[in-house]
Amino acid sequence: MARVKGGAEALIRLEGRLGVRFSDRARLERALTHSSLKRSATDASYERLEFLGDRVLGLVIAQRLFETHPKSDEGDLSLRLNSAVSAQTCALVADEIGLAEFIRHGSDLKRAAAGKNRSIRADVVEALIAAIYLEHGLEAARAFVxxxxxxxxxxxxxxxxxxxxxxxxxAHRRAGAPPAYELLDRSGPDHEPVFTVRATIPDVAPAEGRGPSKRVAEQRAAEVILLREGVWEPETA
Structure with missing residues (x-):
């Protein structure tokens, strides 16, 4: 495995920011490695760790919300959970830690659109949660989260x-029909695809969204309409 920029000193610095020490440094490096550096299907990247970390994060946050909001119903708890584990929130946590300088990726990804970087930072945070869980167990991962x-x-x-x-x-209230989503384009390399989707509603101007998956592109197209039609207010910085 290629090494994190700065080598062992960088990993020690990152451990200090995380408040966690790793005996398995290879796992920590894997959690920081984007698939654009893979030379073959067997090369390591953060994807498997991200899968596990997403579940650990969801469990920890769901339990905390369940405990701290005893009067909230399932719908309210779901809203809170979705917000807390969203890519936006995970990326904010990544920025608070300063993870960007430690993430390893290929040169082609450096030229990618800035909007996609949020997803990468969010993925790495989840991969790090998995690395902490595997290294020190659920209680350590819970404390970190x-x-x-x-x-x-x-x-x-x-x-x-x-x-x-x-x-x-x-859309049901406005037009009596659900939105329709149409895939317009798929571009980019296999390890970093870009999907373009159009959302349409009768008698409403359509909107397009782009993202690293169809689901994300559909969400972004939906968000464009919600903001444009005044259903949502723009988020403040």
Whole structure:
């Protein structure tokens, strides 16, 4: 495996920011490695760790919300959970840690659109959660998540729903029909595809969205309509 820029000193610096020490440095490096550096299907990247970390994050946050909001129903808890584990929130946590300088990726990815970098930073945070879980167990992963996510578990952002769900309900009220999503284009290399999707609603101007998967592109197209039609207010920085 190619090494993180800065080598062992960089990993030690990152461990200090995370508040976690790793005996398995190869796993820590894997959590920081984007698939654009893979030379073959067997080369390591953060993808498998991200899969596990996403589940650990969801469990920890779901339990905390369940405990701290005893009067909330399932719908409210789901809104809060979706906000807390969203790519936007995970990327914010990544930025608070300063992860960007440690993420390893190929030169082609450096030329990618800036909007896609949020997904990468979010993925790496989830991969790091998995690395902590595998190294030190659930309680260590829980402590890390609760410390880092504490500022993001309350506030007005929890009221924002999944954009496709929000748009579907609005479209039924406005036009009596659900939105239709059409795949317009798929471009980019296999390890970093870009999907372009158009969302259409009767008697409403269509909107397009782009993302690393069809689902993300559909969500972004839905979000464009929600913001344009005044259903959602623009988020403040």
């Amino acid at each position: 609760l410390e880092r996510w504490a500022p993001h578990l309350e506030g007005p952002q929890v009221a924002r729903r999944d954009p496709k769900t929000e748009l579907q309900e609005w």
